[in-house]
Amino acid sequence: MRTTVMIKNIPNKMTDKDLMTFIERVCSRRIDFFYLRMDFKNGCNVGYAFVNFITVDDLLRFAKGRLGVKWNMYASEKVLQMSYANYQGKEALVEKFKNSAIMDERESWRPKIFYSNGPQVGQPEPFPAPTHQRRKERSAHNRGALYVPGTARLHTSGRTEEHDRGERHMR
Structure with a gap:
């Protein structure tokens, strides 16, 4: 469906x-x-x-x-x-x-x-x-920043901490 x-x-x-x-x-x-x-x-x-x-x-x-x-x-x-x-x-x-x-x-x-x-x-x-005003403010702060240099740490799984955090926010 x-x-x-x-x-x-x-x-x-x-x-x-x-x-x-x-x-x-x-x-x-x-x-x-x-x-x-x-x-x-x-x-x-x-x-x-x-x-x-x-x-x-x-x-x-x-x-x-x-x-x-x-x-x-x-x-x-x-x-x-x-x-x-x-x-x-x-x-x-x-x-x-x-x-x-x-x-x-x-x-x-x-x-x-x-x-x-x-x-x-x-x-x-x-x-x-x-x-949710706070969610909107976070969205504005992160706008356009799919990757901020120096912030992503790669896990052994090949995923970054930011990717994992982003998925948690999307749930």
Whole structure:
């Protein structure tokens, strides 16, 4: 029953609106979460997005129509790939991002949600307000710092202490 995917190999010049249009051509108004990850320094996307489809059938329709196909835009030779995301479903994604500093960035760089059912299905829905200010502050402090030199210690398992701490925070 997984409905959330990471869409990969997105041409870096593509905007959130471009990607939404690309998805809409196959599954009009059939997603309820969308987040195109951006590089804050250069304003381009980093090549992947998280998308939650309303139903498994919607996801399968998109996969059948787009998976393994060249993007054919921005002179890119990239081919669309997908994998299941670690966080599944609109509720889990909203919970993950509502306390993130990303919600203070430009509107076009933020995760977006859409109504999942009813007469407004597929229309923009307001993102819930943060519920944990300290978590949001930590997120702002760590923004963009996937690795801070001199802080990671490698375990014999090949994992770093920071990786283990990060996984604990994600649970």
